[in-house]
Amino acid sequence: MARLPRLVVPHQPHHILQSGIDRQAIFRDDADYAAFLGWLREAAKQFQVAVHAYVLMPNHLHLLVSPSDTTGLARMMQWVGRHYVPYFNAKYQRVGTLWQSRYKATIIDSDQYFLQCSRYIELNPARAGLVASADEYPWSSLAHHVGMRSDPVIHDHRLFWALGNTPFDREAAYRNFINHGLSETEIAAFREATQKGWPLGSEQFKNMLAKQTNRRVTPARRGRPLKTAASPDHQRDKLIQH
Numbered sequence: 001m002a003r004l005p006r007l008v009v010p011h012q013p014h015h016i017l018q019s020g021i022d023r024q025a026i027f028r029d030d031a032d033y034a035a036f037l038g039w040l041r042e043a044a045k046q047f048q049v050a051v052h053a054y055v056l057m058p059n060h061l062h063l064l065v066s067p068s069d070t071t072g073l074a075r076m077m078q079w080v081g082r083h084y085v086p087y088f089n090a091k092y093q094r095v096g097t098l099w100q101s102r103y104k105a106t107i108i109d110s111d112q113y114f115l116q117c118s119r120y121i122e123l124n125p126a127r128a129g130l131v132a133s134a135d136e137y138p139w140s141s142l143a144h145h146v147g148m149r150s151d152p153v154i155h156d157h158r159l160f161w162a163l164g165n166t167p168f169d170r171e172a173a174y175r176n177f178i179n180h181g182l183s184e185t186e187i188a189a190f191r192e193a194t195q196k197g198w199p200l201g202s203e204q205f206k207n208m209l210a211k212q213t214n215r216r217v218t219p220a221r222r223g224r225p226l227k228t229a230a231s232p233d234h235q236r237d238k239l240i241q242h
Helices: 030-046 072-092 110-122 167-179 184-196 203-213 232-241
Strands: 014-019 049-056 060-067 104-107
Touching: 014 072, 014 184, 030 049, 030 060, 030 072, 049 072, 049 110, 060 072, 060 110, 104 184, 110 167, 110 184
Parallel strands: none
Antiparallel strands: 014 060, 014 104, 049 060
């Protein structure tokens, strides 16, 4: 079965996952991480995509972004790849693609899952055992959200601003939110939605997306369609034919 085109909805948060081919490293030193972030910042501005959260892991990356139109997200990812992959290949004397197929994307229900998705992304290094505390990891947006440094890549979402009336209030509230961690159920939900590309949200949210985009936004039922009862005339004709 042919896969559906990637679903992109303007001004709606999208969770992006891009992995290295065969789980190989896509970042090997600090200069690689910094170079990628520089191009990401430039591309996000050029194609009008707001980056709300990110983490760059050694062999994959996560982004939480809101595109302003239906084409900007793909153009941003392609633009970054066209700059970063040649840089990486030349530096490490390799050829060919760096990515494991195309990037994965899923639309996030803002009100229900935006902050949880940001937390899922920024806690990734701690879950992977790269650091004892997630705020020790230098290549994520967590330091920005808890007030450790200002990150020029980040465009704060309205729901982050709603955490408090002052920067201190927002940062303290977000740190407390991070400290609560994620349940295994929440982790599994983000992983499944991102891998399969289906929207993550309430049934009401999914129904709204289906109407807005005029396409299916949930998996089709498996199995053959149920047969309808044949009419007596049809059954008689079938007997005559055989």
